[in-house]
Amino acid sequence: MPEINFLLLIDVLGTASFAISGARMALQKQLDVFGVIIISFVTSIGGGTIRDVLMGNFPVNWMRNELIIAVILVACIGTMLVRGLHQKLSTTLFLFDSLGLGLFTIAGMSIALSAGYSPGMSIAMGTISACFGGVIRDVLLNQVPLIFHKEIYASACIAGGLLYYGLTQMNVSQHLAEIVSIITIVLIRVVAVRFNLSLPAIHPSSTPTEK
Amino acid sequence: MPEINFLLLIDVLGTASFAISGARMALQKQLDVFGVIIISFVTSIGGGTIRDVLMGNFPVNWMRNELIIAVILVACIGTMLVRGLHQKLSTTLFLFDSLGLGLFTIAGMSIALSAGYSPGMSIAMGTISACFGGVIRDVLLNQVPLIFHKEIYASACIAGGLLYYGLTQMNVSQHLAEIVSIITIVLIRVVAVRFNLSLPAIHPSSTPTEK
Amino acid sequence: MPEINFLLLIDVLGTASFAISGARMALQKQLDVFGVIIISFVTSIGGGTIRDVLMGNFPVNWMRNELIIAVILVACIGTMLVRGLHQKLSTTLFLFDSLGLGLFTIAGMSIALSAGYSPGMSIAMGTISACFGGVIRDVLLNQVPLIFHKEIYASACIAGGLLYYGLTQMNVSQHLAEIVSIITIVLIRVVAVRFNLSLPAIHPSSTPTEK
Numbered sequence: 001m002p003e004i005n006f007l008l009l010i011d012v013l014g015t016a017s018f019a020i021s022g023a024r025m026a027l028q029k030q031l032d033v034f035g036v037i038i039i040s041f042v043t044s045i046g047g048g049t050i051r052d053v054l055m056g057n058f059p060v061n062w063m064r065n066e067l068i069i070a071v072i073l074v075a076c077i078g079t080m081l082v083r084g085l086h087q088k089l090s091t092t093l094f095l096f097d098s099l100g101l102g103l104f105t106i107a108g109m110s111i112a113l114s115a116g117y118s119p120g121m122s123i124a125m126g127t128i129s130a131c132f133g134g135v136i137r138d139v140l141l142n143q144v145p146l147i148f149h150k151e152i153y154a155s156a157c158i159a160g161g162l163l164y165y166g167l168t169q170m171n172v173s174q175h176l177a178e179i180v181s182i183i184t185i186v187l188i189r190v191v192a193v194r195f196n197l198s199l200p201a202i203h204p205s206s207t208p209t210e211k
Numbered sequence: 212m213p214e215i216n217f218l219l220l221i222d223v224l225g226t227a228s229f230a231i232s233g234a235r236m237a238l239q240k241q242l243d244v245f246g247v248i249i250i251s252f253v254t255s256i257g258g259g260t261i262r263d264v265l266m267g268n269f270p271v272n273w274m275r276n277e278l279i280i281a282v283i284l285v286a287c288i289g290t291m292l293v294r295g296l297h298q299k300l301s302t303t304l305f306l307f308d309s310l311g312l313g314l315f316t317i318a319g320m321s322i323a324l325s326a327g328y329s330p331g332m333s334i335a336m337g338t339i340s341a342c343f344g345g346v347i348r349d350v351l352l353n354q355v356p357l358i359f360h361k362e363i364y365a366s367a368c369i370a371g372g373l374l375y376y377g378l379t380q381m382n383v384s385q386h387l388a389e390i391v392s393i394i395t396i397v398l399i400r401v402v403a404v405r406f407n408l409s410l411p412a413i414h415p416s417s418t419p420t421e422k
Numbered sequence: 423m424p425e426i427n428f429l430l431l432i433d434v435l436g437t438a439s440f441a442i443s444g445a446r447m448a449l450q451k452q453l454d455v456f457g458v459i460i461i462s463f464v465t466s467i468g469g470g471t472i473r474d475v476l477m478g479n480f481p482v483n484w485m486r487n488e489l490i491i492a493v494i495l496v497a498c499i500g501t502m503l504v505r506g507l508h509q510k511l512s513t514t515l516f517l518f519d520s521l522g523l524g525l526f527t528i529a530g531m532s533i534a535l536s537a538g539y540s541p542g543m544s545i546a547m548g549t550i551s552a553c554f555g556g557v558i559r560d561v562l563l564n565q566v567p568l569i570f571h572k573e574i575y576a577s578a579c580i581a582g583g584l585l586y587y588g589l590t591q592m593n594v595s596q597h598l599a600e601i602v603s604i605i606t607i608v609l610i611r612v613v614a615v616r617f618n619l620s621l622p623a624i625h626p627s628s629t630p631t632e633k
Contacts, residue, residue, distance in 0.1 A: 056480020269478020
């Protein structure tokens with residue numbers, strides 16, 4: 001029972017954070033109401049949907065989960081209604097978004113581990129769950145996905161996933177492993193954004209640009 | 212027997228309309244013959260394919276249906292051959308496209324209802340069937356999907372879907388419910404375009420733009 | 423045993439070629455390390471993934487195949503490390519890419535034929551396997567897919583697929599049919615690029631551009 005509630009809380013908080021961040025980006029692009037709702041939805045459930053499709057879990061997760069749909073709608077419509085509030089809540093929302101990142105990574109990874117996938121593949125499934133909703137959002141908004149050229153994002157998921165696997169191998173209780181790994185992902189992201197860290201971009205050739 | 216023919220007619224007419232509208236947009240972007248065929252295909256079958264993937268119906272609908280493939284190819288190649296005709300047939304094609312919208316919504320919704328989904332989820336599946344072929348088309352043509360910022364489109368599907376569910380609950384015959392709902396979707400779209408109605412775009416902040 | 427090795431060689435060579443070409447294009451867009459890896463992956467396994475999803479083969483192919491994942495990672499990281507080499511190896515890489523095109527077409531087509539699909543549908547599945555990784559790559563890099571407006575690419579796959587089907591109907595040994603069809607696809611592509619051939623773009627209207 002507490003187990004169920006903890007997983008549920010993960011889902012609800014992570015989903016709401018991603019729905020809000022999706023809605024905010026759609027608002028910046030001046031989409032109409034329907035467009036904002038779709039982008040909000042896709043940001044929230046896109047990563048888990050890709051994971052479920054790749055693994056062959058049908059119907060995909062959100063279709064079996066009316067609570068998640070309600071959470072997204074409330075978060076999205078709330079975001080449209082209280083637009084002025086965003087600027088003030090900017091830091092809070094960034095924290096929620098980072099929390100969503102950590103939560104979705106570990107939740108997605110657990111699903112793959114339970115289904116018998118290798119640790120490496122499970123980390124990939126966790127990272128896809130956490131990051132690819134944002135990829136679909138960016139594709140629909142007609143921009144190169146942010147995570148391909150800006151910020152530490154997927155790297156935080158991979159690091160957290162490795163830690164989670166390491167901890168579970170060392171007989172740490174599953175709950176503790178989950179919490180520590182999620183906090184690690186959040187911390188990596190927060191530190192990276194605070195100190196403006198990013199992965200190196202690789203320049204197409206090492207030849208001098210001027211001769 | 213008449214049942215089968217009616218559903219078949221829905222599929223053929225809707226598919227052809229969407230194939231033509233996809234081909235026309237690809238022609239405007241000056242794609243080559245192969246590109247036009249793919250965009251035409253994707254516009255026609257993309258929405259139903261996403262619905263089938265989400266629900267776990269495999270192989271997806273068009274792969275089991277050689278008639279649909281033939282209809283798309285004929286409609287698409289016809290569109291390439293008689294390009295001059297488009298301008299003259301503009302209104303007719305708009306009506307067909309609206310008919311396709313209505314037909315695909317109700318067909319997709321019926322599939323989901325038969326599979327035991329809730330009314331809300333079934334309306335979502337109907338709307339996805341009708342609208343997301345156009346979304347994939349726009350993504351492939353590298354533009355923000357039209358339905359996210361222009362025209363009443365998805366809203367018409369949702370309204371028609373609600374009406375369809377209401378009618379079936381009131382013991383109206385299924386055929387009548389289908390026809391009335393499809394006509395409603397077509398009318399909403401026609402009226403919206405005629406009077407230039409659209410959903411409100413939501414501006415990112417309520418602060419005055421000039422100070 | 424030799425059968426298995428031959429199919430394996432197909433997979434490895436084709437996969438590596440596509441991984442390298444994906445990585446090179448991502449490098450040109452100055453993505454970060456993670457972005458380059460994802461684009462490289464998607465270019466390699468995207469087409470086969472779409473094929474598997476449409477047909478309902480789950481989990482999709484690359485998730486069951488750790489060798490393929492290793493090949494992509496090695497090819498991708500190698501491409502990032504030896505960037506200067508690309509210009510010198512340009513012709514070699516083009517040949518590998520064409521080889522990948524041929525190999526993936528025939529491999530994808532064989533999978534569909536074995537599953538009982540019609541020859542036409544199987545050629546479509548082969549072409550999707552070979553070409554749609556590049557389509558996803560281009561969508562993620564925010565450009566109209568190259569194969570929709572440039573070069574003979576998909577047409578070569580379709581021609582090779584038709585030849586393969588013809589040969590198997592004429593009691594040619596499967597190995598010979600595979601090799602001949604793959605070489606044909608490679609040759610069509612090489613000749614097309616050498617002589618700068620492409621499918622005609624279709625202009626939106628036949629009215630004169632100047633009056």
